[in-house]
Amino acid sequence: MSILVIAEHDNSELKISTACTVTAALQCGSPVDILVMGYQCEAVAKSAAQISGVIRVLHADAPSLQYGLAENAAEQVLSVASSYTHIFAPATTFGKGVMPRVAARLDVELISEVIRVLSNDTFSRPVYAGNAIATVKSADPVKVLTVRPTAFAAETRDGGAIIENIPPVPDTGKAVYVSRDVDKTGRPDLADASVIVAGGQGVGSVDNFRLLEVLADQLGAAIGASRAAVDAGYVKNDLQIGQTGKIVAPELYFAIGISGAIQHVAGIKDAKTIVAINQDPDAPIFLVADYGLVGDLHELVPQLTDLLQS
Ligand code: FAD
Numbered sequence: 001m002s003i004l005v006i007a008e009h010d011n012s013e014l015k016i017s018t019a020c021t022v023t024a025a026l027q028c029g030s031p032v033d034i035l036v037m038g039y040q041c042e043a044v045a046k047s048a049a050q051i052s053g054v055i056r057v058l059h060a061d062a063p064s065l066q067y068g069l070a071e072n073a074a075e076q077v078l079s080v081a082s083s084y085t086h087i088f089a090p091a092t093t094f095g096k097g098v099m100p101r102v103a104a105r106l107d108v109e110l111i112s113e114v115i116r117v118l119s120n121d122t123f124s125r126p127v128y129a130g131n132a133i134a135t136v137k138s139a140d141p142v143k144v145l146t147v148r149p150t151a152f153a154a155e156t157r158d159g160g161a162i163i164e165n166i167p168p169v170p171d172t173g174k175a176v177y178v179s180r181d182v183d184k185t186g187r188p189d190l191a192d193a194s195v196i197v198a199g200g201q202g203v204g205s206v207d208n209f210r211l212l213e214v215l216a217d218q219l220g221a222a223i224g225a226s227r228a229a230v231d232a233g234y235v236k237n238d239l240q241i242g243q244t245g246k247i248v249a250p251e252l253y254f255a256i257g258i259s260g261a262i263q264h265v266a267g268i269k270d271a272k273t274i275v276a277i278n279q280d281p282d283a284p285i286f287l288v289a290d291y292g293l294v295g296d297l298h299e300l301v302p303q304l305t306d307l308l309q310s
Pocket of ligand 1: 199200201202203225226227228229240241242243244245246256257258259260261262263264267277278279280283295296297298
């Protein structure tokens, strides 16, 4: 057996999702290598080499790999795939773009959103918006998987893998990087945040979301939202949490003006403590909340912010 983990990074920092994916890979077996592909990303390769349990870091460096375009990244993975029995990536926007391409080209199934590794060919993954867990046994010669980073603790950083430079694949030319809109609020990423303040349709407007931002700034929290809030245009769609949004696992999650539809709850199941604020005492969110405040968010959120300030 030989396992490859695809690193996620921004050319300067390795994302924590990589270390979580290594944990899943090590539960499957060993040896585990990491593929770092990017541009001028030596620091990332060094950081990946420190993840314990990793034997080798394969480092491919080229301008065409700078922006993580799935077309080029998949080609790079395929260039080394024949040496591996398992290929793991985090089930993030990056991994979800690259790995279906890799699986299709290898003519194997993609096992997506793995939350438990039961053996080297058997894995658990949520289905029906997390309301059931499927156990999947794969007979494919190469297992191509994405894993939910929130389901695995990050592997520690006391390793010393060797770094091996590999030739970058030529640019496929199938996609061209145009631009990237980067969030400049300075708030933490939803994926890494230990506190999240999320708002729903009940928040009512873009202006009202400001109440949640003040609370989030007070707590050093990330802002999240339900799909209804995104569809209403209150916030950008990259803040959507749930089945078709981001899966989060903060220590503390505020669900404010969110009813608690199963598709939303599917994204917050791993939150340690959920606080719900809703004016409807029968809102389903109270069934999953650890603490519930029944009342108007326009009164309760400023009160909470004031209490935290004092
Ligand atoms: P609503 O259901 O309208 O709830 C608003 C809540 O705010 C109500 O409970 C109300 O009592 C409360 N409220 C109103 N005013 C106030 C006030 N002044 N003070 C306090 N409380 C107030 N949804 C997601 O969130 N994420 C997903 O990823 C997602 N994926 C989906 C995928 C599919 C295939 C489908 C079919 C649906 C998906 N949805 C998703 C949509 C989901 O079904 C719900 O429609 C959505 O989550 C509802 O959002 P909401 O709770 O903000 O709005």
